[in-house]
Amino acid sequence: MPNRYAYLGPAGTFTEAALRTLEPDAPAEALVPCSGVDAVFAEVRSAGVDGGVVPLENSVEGGVTATLAELINGEPLLVTAETAIPVAFTLFARPGTSLSDVKRVATHPHALAQCRGWMTRNLPDAEACALASTAAAAQAVAEPGSAYDAAIAAGIAGERYGLSPLAEGIADRSDAATRFVRITRPGPLPAPTGHDCTSLVAFPHDDRPGALMELLNQFAVRGVNLTRLESRPTGDGLGRYCFCIDADGHVSDPHVGEALMGLRRICADVRFLGSFPRSGSPAVTPLRGTTAPDFPAAERWLERIRSGEVA
Numbered sequence: 106m107p108n109r110y111a112y113l114g115p116a117g118t119f120t121e122a123a124l125r126t127l128e129p130d131a132p133a134e135a136l137v138p139c140s141g142v143d144a145v146f147a148e149v150r151s152a153g154v155d156g157g158v159v160p161l162e163n164s165v166e167g168g169v170t171a172t173l174a175e176l177i178n179g180e181p182l183l184v185t186a187e188t189a190i191p192v193a194f195t196l197f198a199r200p201g202t203s204l205s206d207v208k209r210v211a212t213h214p215h216a217l218a219q220c221r222g223w224m225t226r227n228l229p230d231a232e233a234c235a236l237a238s239t240a241a242a243a244q245a246v247a248e249p250g251s252a253y254d255a256a257i258a259a260g261i262a263g264e265r266y267g268l269s270p271l272a273e274g275i276a277d278r279s280d281a282a283t284r285f286v287r288i289t290r291p292g293p294l295p296a297p298t299g300h301d302c303t304s305l306v307a308f309p310h311d312d313r314p315g316a317l318m319e320l321l322n323q324f325a326v327r328g329v330n331l332t333r334l335e336s337r338p339t340g341d342g343l344g345r346y347c348f349c350i351d352a353d354g355h356v357s358d359p360h361v362g363e364a365l366m367g368l369r370r371i372c373a374d375v376r377f378l379g380s381f382p383r384s385g386s387p388a389v390t391p392l393r394g395t396t397a398p399d400f401p402a403a404e405r406w407l408e409r410i411r412s413g414e415v416a
């Protein structure tokens with residue numbers, strides 16, 4: 106039996122495209138469309154599938170709240186892979202519709218945010234309606250007697266649901282990309298590749314001067330490069346935040362391991378989300394004294410002086 110993967114559906118979402126990139130050999134019957142990000146997490150947690158793929162962040166609109174909330178507060182899961190794919194949007198309608206007929210536009214809130222400029226210029230009076238995904242919007246527009254006149258979706262979704270393009274390339278930024286992650290139940294970590302990302306959430310003890318700097322210092326002094334820092338409310342009241350952090354390196358790398366231990370000592374809690382191969386640009390050059398071999402070398406030196414050897 107091939108591994109089965111849940112994804113934010115229906116067929117034709119950017120998430121499906123990401124899943125096909127991550128699992129190119131998975132047969133169509135192994136891909137399980139879900140109606141929302143929370144449903145993907147639920148399928149993975151209940152072992153209905155072997156893994157799931159969800160959007161994590163967009164280069165224009167930022168973090169995907171539903172995914173972050175599940176990763177931060179839900180029953181712990183592991184991130185085991187990532188991919189970033191370019192996203193471009195088309196306005197689709199039922200054949201025969203013209204732009205002047207469009208009064209209600211359905212799409213995903215992240216897609217709407219990326220096309221806001223075009224919408225303001227071209228459809229200033231249209232009502233925007235939030236649906237669970239761009240493909241769900243295209244599917245809804247295609248239904249007979251639909252409550253919507255048009256959908257903002259990926260080219261592939263419009264084709265799949267038999268819609269006609271009214272305007273292509275309507276995103277405010279033509280170079281936008283969304284990062285997707287594969288989630289699984291806790292288990293063995295992906296092996297280090299030398300080009301990895303470690304993802305975690307740090308919960309500081311309390312609000313005081315220098316708390317965030319102290320947290321960041323755990324990485325800085327060990328030469329661990331951070332590629333993402335996002336503060337999210339913990340839900341425990343205004344001003345209470347946790348920090349979502351992505352760092353270069355694998356938790357089995359000595360310098361990453363030391364940074365995580367330092368973080369664990371100074372934080373109320375640290376949730377490890379995973380170490381997985383990084384997609385995209387290579388890591389920055391490590392600073393002197395912070396390359397991977399520098400750490401075991403210093404440890405051996407400490408052992409020698411502790412055992413009375415003259416160093």
Ligand SMILES: O=C(O)C(=O)C[C@]1(C(=O)O)C=C[C@@H](O)C=C1
Pocket residue numbers: 113117118119120121160163169192213215216237238239240283
């Ligand atoms: O609706 C989709 O097609 C999705 O895969 C979701 C999603 C998102 O959540 O950001 C993915 C990429 C785009 O940025 C817009 C929507």
